[in-house]
Amino acid sequence: MTGATGFVGKAVVQRMLADSKSQRVVVSVRRIGRQWPEQVVPCVTGDLEPSTDWSRALNGVAAVVHCAARVHIMHDTEADPLTAFRTVNVEGTLNLARQAAAAGVKRFVFISSVKVNGERTAPGTPFTEADAPNPQDAYGQSKHEAEQGLHRIAAETGMEVVIIRPPLVYGPGVKANFAALMRAVQRGWPLPLGAVHNQRSLVALDNLVDFTITCITHPQAANQTFLVSDGQDLSTTELVRGMAQAAGVPARMLSVPVWALQAGAKLLCKGDAVQRLCGNLQVDIAKARRLLGWVPPVSVEDGLRRAMGRQTEV
Incomplete structure (x- = not known):
């Protein structure tokens, strides 16, 4: 397991341990600095780089879940972001x-990104695994190139590769824009999002973890690519209402037309952020349902409760 201290990786490790108390989970870490449960074997490998030596971490391992990556950065300060992403996400992964x-x-289970498919969909036309890749930024391009390299390695060596492309992942400990939106809802700030009738696919952390665990062992997952989501798409207006309900607070929204939001965002150079709030990005998980018999175990309502810190009994 790589990325075991990250948002997704940590949850995958916890689920592995919960499912099998006798299971040995090897995690790669940059340095020794925390205590792990008895069943976890930490191996210091350093950073994810083209020259990293993984031999100790791979000794006796049957499956690798690769979560570590140089993640999408909103305001990247690198002079050449694509080269920086390629060094870690492509060369480091293929090494x-x-x-x-x-x-x-x-x-080898690889956590990729829906950004390989693209940034937006036409209404009612979700992405599928059969669509031609169309990455629009350096992060998405690096994930696409890593996928291509993994397919070549699988063909050359016989190692099975499973690629998972999640959309936005939310859950306890989520950061960035989703966390900022949750805080705004919890504090009762009026949000100009009451007239946004788009459709977006999200995936609760628990659902992504469950799907990842399924892909480690399911025979039909071998050498497949999957899109994954909660199976229930939401408009941004519905998302805010769901957050408010999960937090037990009123949903305070102003019905500002989308064109006005887009015009204001253009003036403030926030066009990309408004596109994510107002645009469509849907994924079809029919392949995961059909081939693996997978059904998201956590509803959107419960996923939002957990993200907002209001746990429910399972």
């Missing part, structure tokens, strides 16, 4: 995969 195949790892 790990080659060493995993050489070490006898049977399956």
Whole structure:
């Protein structure tokens, strides 16, 4: 497991331990600095780089879940962001995969991104795994190139590769824009989002974790690419209402026309942020349902309650 201290990776490790108390989980870490449960074997590998030596972490490992990455950065200060993303997300990933195949790892599960498909969909026309990739930024391009390299390694070595492309992931500990929106809702700030009738696919952290665990062992997942979501798309207006209900506070929204939001955002150079709030981005999870028999175990309502800190009994 890489990225075991991150938002997704940490939750995957916790689920692995909960599912099997006797299971040995090897996690790669940059440095020793925290206590792990008894079943977890930490291996210091340093950063995800093209020259990283993974031999100790891969010894005796049957499957690798690769969550570590240089993540999408809103205001990237790199002079050449694509090169920076390629170094980590492409060269670093493929170096790990080659060493995993050489070490006898049977399956390599790669957490990619819906950004490989693109940034937006036409209303009622969700992305599918059969769509031609159309990454629009350096992060999405790097994930696409990593996927291509993994397919080549799988063909050359026989190691099974599973690629998972999630949309926005939310849950306890989520950061960035989603966290800022949650705080605004919790504090009762009036938001100009009462007239946004788009459709967006999201995935609750628990659902992504469950799907990842499924992909580690399911025979039909081998050498497949999957889109994953909660299976219930929301408009931004519905999302804010759901957050408010989950937090137990009133939803305070102003019905500002989308064109006015877009005009204001253009003046403030916030066009990308408003596009994410107002645009469509839907994914079709029919392949995951059909091929793996997977059904999202957590509803949107429960996912939002957990994200907002109001846990419910399962």
